[in-house]
Amino acid sequence: MQRALRAGLSYHDFDVHAVGSGEEAIREAASWRPDVILLDLGLPGMDGFATLKALRPATRGAVIVVSVMPDEKDKVRALDAGADDYVVKPFGTEELVARIRAVLRRQADVTAGEPIIRSGDLAIDIGRRTVTVGGKSVRLTPTEYELLRFLALHAGKPVTHTTLLRRVWGDYAIGDTYNTRYVVAQIRKKLGDDPANPRYIVNEPGVGYRLEG
Amino acid sequence: MRRLQPYAIALLGVIGITSVIGLITSRASVQGMSALYLLLVLWLATRWGRWPAVVGSVAAFLLYDFFFVPPVGTLSVRGTAELIELVVLLAVALVTSQLASSLRRTRATSETLARESRALYELATEALRSSEVAVALAMLCGRATELTCIDRFALVAVDSGQPSALAGDALSAAELKQAGWSHENGRSVGIAVRDGAVTVMQTHHGAAEPAYLPLASGVAVMGIDGQVAGRDELRMLAALIGLADLLLDRRRAALESERARGLESSDRLKTAILSSLSHELKSPIASLRTGLTALTAPQAGLKADQRDLLVDLDRQATRLDRMVGDLLALSRLEAGLELDREAQSFADLVAGATRQLRTELAGHQLAVDLPDDLPLVAVDEVQAGRVLANLLENAHEWAPPNGVIEVGAAPRSGLLEAWVENEGPPIPTPDLDHVFDTFWTRRARGSGLGLAICKRVVEAHGGTIRAENRRRGPRFTFTFPLAPVPVVPSS
Numbered sequence: 095m096q097r098a099l100r101a102g103l104s105y106h107d108f109d110v111h112a113v114g115s116g117e118e119a120i121r122e123a124a125s126w127r128p129d130v131i132l133l134d135l136g137l138p139g140m141d142g143f144a145t146l147k148a149l150r151p152a153t154r155g156a157v158i159v160v161s162v163m164p165d166e167k168d169k170v171r172a173l174d175a176g177a178d179d180y181v182v183k184p185f186g187t188e189e190l191v192a193r194i195r196a197v198l199r200r201q202a203d204v205t206a207g208e209p210i211i212r213s214g215d216l217a218i219d220i221g222r223r224t225v226t227v228g229g230k231s232v233r234l235t236p237t238e239y240e241l242l243r244f245l246a247l248h249a250g251k252p253v254t255h256t257t258l259l260r261r262v263w264g265d266y267a268i269g270d271t272y273n274t275r276y277v278v279a280q281i282r283k284k285l286g287d288d289p290a291n292p293r294y295i296v297n298e299p300g301v302g303y304r305l306e307g
Numbered sequence: 308m309r310r311l312q313p314y315a316i317a318l319l320g321v322i323g324i325t326s327v328i329g330l331i332t333s334r335a336s337v338q339g340m341s342a343l344y345l346l347l348v349l350w351l352a353t354r355w356g357r358w359p360a361v362v363g364s365v366a367a368f369l370l371y372d373f374f375f376v377p378p379v380g381t382l383s384v385r386g387t388a389e390l391i392e393l394v395v396l397l398a399v400a401l402v403t404s405q406l407a408s409s410l411r412r413t414r415a416t417s418e419t420l421a422r423e424s425r426a427l428y429e430l431a432t433e434a435l436r437s438s439e440v441a442v443a444l445a446m447l448c449g450r451a452t453e454l455t456c457i458d459r460f461a462l463v464a465v466d467s468g469q470p471s472a473l474a475g476d477a478l479s480a481a482e483l484k485q486a487g488w489s490h491e492n493g494r495s496v497g498i499a500v501r502d503g504a505v506t507v508m509q510t511h512h513g514a515a516e517p518a519y520l521p522l523a524s525g526v527a528v529m530g531i532d533g534q535v536a537g538r539d540e541l542r543m544l545a546a547l548i549g550l551a552d553l554l555l556d557r558r559r560a561a562l563e564s565e566r567a568r569g570l571e572s573s574d575r576l577k578t579a580i581l582s583s584l585s586h587e588l589k590s591p592i593a594s595l596r597t598g599l600t601a602l603t604a605p606q607a608g609l610k611a612d613q614r615d616l617l618v619d620l621d622r623q624a625t626r627l628d629r630m631v632g633d634l635l636a637l638s639r640l641e642a643g644l645e646l647d648r649e650a651q652s653f654a655d656l657v658a659g660a661t662r663q664l665r666t667e668l669a670g671h672q673l674a675v676d677l678p679d680d681l682p683l684v685a686v687d688e689v690q691a692g693r694v695l696a697n698l699l700e701n702a703h704e705w706a707p708p709n710g711v712i713e714v715g716a717a718p719r720s721g722l723l724e725a726w727v728e729n730e731g732p733p734i735p736t737p738d739l740d741h742v743f744d745t746f747w748t749r750r751a752r753g754s755g756l757g758l759a760i761c762k763r764v765v766e767a768h769g770g771t772i773r774a775e776n777r778r779r780g781p782r783f784t785f786t787f788p789l790a791p792v793p794v795v796p797s798s
Contacts, residue, residue, distance in 0.1 A: 095590070095594040098594060098601050101598075101601045101602075102601025103601075105605075105607055106604065106606070107606075136590075162585060162586050162589045166647075184589060184592045184593035184595070184596040184597070184628050185593070185596065186596055186621065187604065270650075270793065271649045271650050271651075272650040272792075272793050275652050276650075278652070279654075283679065289655065289658065290657040290677055290714070291661065291675065297652070297655035297658055297659055299656075299688050299689055299692050
């Protein structure tokens, strides 16, 4: 798996360092300073989640979790522990490369400190609190705007229901996904997005929502 | 002999006091000495009850009259003052004896009550403290048989319709059966309990037939003699039955929680096996797909026909992966694992499924027509998503190239009714009943799992699924429950 992955990624012009355990990964992340770390949760030795928690403060690189996960709750746990994205095995090299490019692009956006976040023809101006689609202004309620803003600040990254409920509503609302589902449906309606084939806010099954980056 | 003792004491007491009064009045003239008798009468009434006190009063009246009221030595009375003194003596003696004896009765009753409640309290604490409910029940049965009106007492549990003797005296098979009947029908035999008071219905003495009283989680069976049963005993019996009811309930709660713990641990085991199995099966497929797709990159430097071969191999690996996923999903459903139900948007489920199958569906026209205000459904997102994915995959396999695959939904009588339709050939009528059978397939390459999984997931959510031939082609219609709307509407 590792050899195939290394070959596949190098064909797409990535420099790849591969290590065999969580401890090595933490050392390598500190010395080699990668832009993106692929972390398999089924590591031998140190537990994948423990490695993830130890990696997070040690690197500015994005962490993409790779795993054979029969349980959706593990995805939520990985995101809550600081992962930027996850890919479920088995996957094709193309799909993985697309994910890596997306997190790299997001890193560049964050570094540039862009106050306007775009997703296709949707533009969210954080400074002015305005939202436009194709240049036309869209009126959102405060809750709708807060939710969209939070997704925009993490554009491209899946945001869990729990995080959305906590940051937009407050701790008391955690566990009631009716809120997020309902408000996202309202936002999509106002943005003119087709919920069955969304362009902006994408549902992440068992996890939450992601604003397409 | 014993019954006469109080009267003897009363007479002796009166004689004693008469002598004392005689002794005092022979030395000095003292008025109202008859009051001394009252002390005795009062004591008699409190100690022995009314009748010894009355006897004492009358004796005192006669002796006082005879010895001290002029003319002394006769029972006749001369003056009005003396007459009044005598009548007052008798009246006061009778009234005090009445008061004192009723006081005595009240005290006796409250002592009985206190004794009973102390006994019950001790039994209840002991019973509730002992971790084995059986021990507590045996203690209770023992206490019940101590009552004189009860010659046998037994408690019967009825678990899943089967009566079994729990504690107390042995019961015959016929009696057990009768107890089971009594519990099943909620009918008591030979005894009635209303507002915490017991009434015995049968009167024949030493009856061979016991009385049956159904309780919340069992039956109390008792040989009870209605003629011997006093009010105190029946009160105690009612209290004991109440306690038995509580204990039987506790026993059932303990059994149920034990059963739940067993189920939970077997659930955990199943989950662990399934997750390790999926890991074992999926890891090699993952390596295969990573390797195959890596080599299809132009930079790998393979020739076009070699690349095509790899692309085809990768497609096979993907199919294998999906089949493993289906098998695992099916065994998960078979294992009866809990659904993770939450409010979900049906459109999100459709979007997830179409995204998952975008390569397959690229060769068809997907027509999704959902009303804007479609209510949310209460489903397990992953499982419900699988229903849509499997139905779409099925549609993709049967629809002609570039044919229309239609997805629709509408609320109907408290449910969400949804359908997936394709323009493929109609399903032969005899097959319509079999399309959801496990491993049943109409094609050589089909696994026969996809639609079987759909049926199980839909049914696990309390919904239904059916296949029918419409004018354009086969349609699969299924229902999902709607999500309850929260009391406080969001924003």
